[in-house]
Amino acid sequence: MEFWFIILISISIAALLKAFISVIISPKYKTNLPPGPFNLPVIGNLQWLLKSFSEIEPILRNLHSKLGPVVTLFIGPRPAIFIADRSLAHKALVQNGAIFADRPRPLPTNKIVSSNQHNISSASYGTTWRLFRRNLSAEILHPSRVKSYKHARKWVLEILLNRLKSESKNGDRPVPVRVLDHFQYAMFCLLVLMCFGDKLDESQIKKIENVQRTQLLTFGNFNILNFWPRLSKIVFVKKWEQFLQIRRDQENVLVPLIRARKKMKEEESLSIKEREYVLSYVDTLLDLQLPEEKRKLSEEEIVSLCSEFLNAGTDTTSTALQWIMANLVKHPHVQETVYTEIRGVVGENEEVKEEELQKMPYLKAVILEGLRRHPPGHFVLPHAVTEDFVLDDKYVIPKDGSVNFMVAEMGWDPKVWEDPMGFKPERFLNDHDQDFDITGSREIKMMPFGAGRRICPGFGLAMLHLEYFVANLVWNFEWTAVDGDEVDLTEKQEFTVVMKNPLQALLSPRTR
Numbered sequence: 001m002e003f004w005f006i007i008l009i010s011i012s013i014a015a016l017l018k019a020f021i022s023v024i025i026s027p028k029y030k031t032n033l034p035p036g037p038f039n040l041p042v043i044g045n046l047q048w049l050l051k052s053f054s055e056i057e058p059i060l061r062n063l064h065s066k067l068g069p070v071v072t073l074f075i076g077p078r079p080a081i082f083i084a085d086r087s088l089a090h091k092a093l094v095q096n097g098a099i100f101a102d103r104p105r106p107l108p109t110n111k112i113v114s115s116n117q118h119n120i121s122s123a124s125y126g127t128t129w130r131l132f133r134r135n136l137s138a139e140i141l142h143p144s145r146v147k148s149y150k151h152a153r154k155w156v157l158e159i160l161l162n163r164l165k166s167e168s169k170n171g172d173r174p175v176p177v178r179v180l181d182h183f184q185y186a187m188f189c190l191l192v193l194m195c196f197g198d199k200l201d202e203s204q205i206k207k208i209e210n211v212q213r214t215q216l217l218t219f220g221n222f223n224i225l226n227f228w229p230r231l232s233k234i235v236f237v238k239k240w241e242q243f244l245q246i247r248r249d250q251e252n253v254l255v256p257l258i259r260a261r262k263k264m265k266e267e268e269s270l271s272i273k274e275r276e277y278v279l280s281y282v283d284t285l286l287d288l289q290l291p292e293e294k295r296k297l298s299e300e301e302i303v304s305l306c307s308e309f310l311n312a313g314t315d316t317t318s319t320a321l322q323w324i325m326a327n328l329v330k331h332p333h334v335q336e337t338v339y340t341e342i343r344g345v346v347g348e349n350e351e352v353k354e355e356e357l358q359k360m361p362y363l364k365a366v367i368l369e370g371l372r373r374h375p376p377g378h379f380v381l382p383h384a385v386t387e388d389f390v391l392d393d394k395y396v397i398p399k400d401g402s403v404n405f406m407v408a409e410m411g412w413d414p415k416v417w418e419d420p421m422g423f424k425p426e427r428f429l430n431d432h433d434q435d436f437d438i439t440g441s442r443e444i445k446m447m448p449f450g451a452g453r454r455i456c457p458g459f460g461l462a463m464l465h466l467e468y469f470v471a472n473l474v475w476n477f478e479w480t481a482v483d484g485d486e487v488d489l490t491e492k493q494e495f496t497v498v499m500k501n502p503l504q505a506l507l508s509p510r511t512r
């Protein structure tokens with residue numbers, strides 16, 4: 001006992017000294033970093049590390065109003081720079097895109113979920129990242145491939161509508177439906193099919209949803225393990241074990257699906273034509289070859305890439321869908337305008353077909369307004385610069401720090417958006433903005449998908465999913481508020497920023 005106590009104290013002192021030296025004494029951080037609040041060495045760093053993004057966001061807002069558009073916090077052992085200004089974001093991400101396209105060195109927990117940076121979002125800016133990103137964009141997210149998953153979207157729409165129909169009534173009495181679980185399940189059905197190629201049954205999809213959501217929602221609880229990992233491995237043995245168990249559970253569910261797909265490919269049990277028809281993300285990953293290491297991907301690496309695909313495409317989209325439907329309940333005149341627009345295009349047809357969506361500018365404006373007012377992520381994923389860089393001749397961005405951007409603040413900038421906290425889709429309809437540039441390549445007015453080289457590669461698919469499901473949800477039901485129950489737009493940080501009180505609405509089937 002005594003022996004362990006001495007070891008523990010020695011390690012703590014060594015670690016404290018190391019952190020103190022690296023953060024305070026080291027001259028490299030004295031080189032004009034952007035301003036920030038006073039930081040109590042070590043304790044301050046730890047305090048920031050333990051805060052969630054939703055706790056940091058209001059503090060940052062306050063700091064920006066006092067210190068200017070770029071501020072520094074010492075989160076954990078490295079400086080973290082936050083940029084709130086949209087034109088500085090454009091200068092960084094677009095005009096100096098290659099320099100700002102890196103990711104910070106991964107923290108230990110991140111190394112495990114990404115199989116040592118073998119996924120798109122955490123890979124350093126370089127060959128491996130390019131290979132993974134090009135594979136996803138060319139093989140799965142290319143418009144012609146996206147079209148080939150049309151039958152999957154129709155299948156999922158039917159599942160969603162049937163679930164909502166059966167929940168919206170008790171006998172003949174209309175009852176409020178809590179829609180979020182149904183939206184999440186629908187998005188999982190869709191992304192699981194794109195990922196593994198087969199229509200899995202409900203229990204299999206639920207199992208995948210369960211392991212993925214557990215990992216996503218608990219990830220922040222394990223932040224403490226990243227502070228001096230050598231020490232944390234001794235002090236927080238149980239927490240480490242819990243964390244590793246979540247990863248093992250995920251592998252236990254995903255690996256059999258990967259193996260089944262591999263076997264099918266090897267046996268050539270499908271004709272080439274059929275295989276082309278159901279080409280899945282896993283199929284493309286099984287074929288990939290890492291150029292530098294000259295080898296195929298391991299199962300663990302494929303699990304990490306599939307997990308990233310599922311998380312990136314489900315939670316973000318179902319969160320956005322919920323915010324948009326909440327606003328359509330809160331603003332019935334907007335819902336009515338969407339309905340009238342759809343009727344003008346589809347006549348009396350049962351379904352809004354995806355080819356018809358491009359004839360619906362007001363619907364698109366509703367989706368854009370939803371993403372501006374309620375971006376699912378209030379920050380992008382942390383970026384890093386490939387070399388020390390001076391932004392706008394003033395702000396030193398060090399190579400070994402991280403850089404992030406205040407996405408929500410930019411979309412709410414009153415200099416760009418009149419009445420920024422209102423929900424007014426019409427603002428996207430004036431002539432000037434008819435073709436609104438969501439990528440921010442010309443100018444950043446909002447950036448729900450990020451901007452520059454690390455922009456979300458799934459933004460086209462996400463827009464399609466949102467337009468298709470919102471259109472069909474409005475076409476099939478009239479959505480109204482529950483009597484005496486105002487739609488509450490208070491936010492809560494989970495993996496994305498969700499509704500603190502999830503939407504409940506009355507759904508009356510439309511009669512035509």
Ligand code: HEM
Binds near residue numbers: 308448449451458
């Ligand atoms: C409404 C839905 C979505 C939103 C709001 C969203 C937003 C974002 C944001 C903000 C980033 C970080 C950009 C940065 O670091 O600068 C990102 C990255 C990413 N997203 Fe999305 N996303 C959505 C849907 C999707 C979908 C459907 C997919 C694919 C199926 C996807 C795949 C990815 C990937 C792979 C990355 C990492 C990109 C990289 O590091 O190069 N996302 N997304």
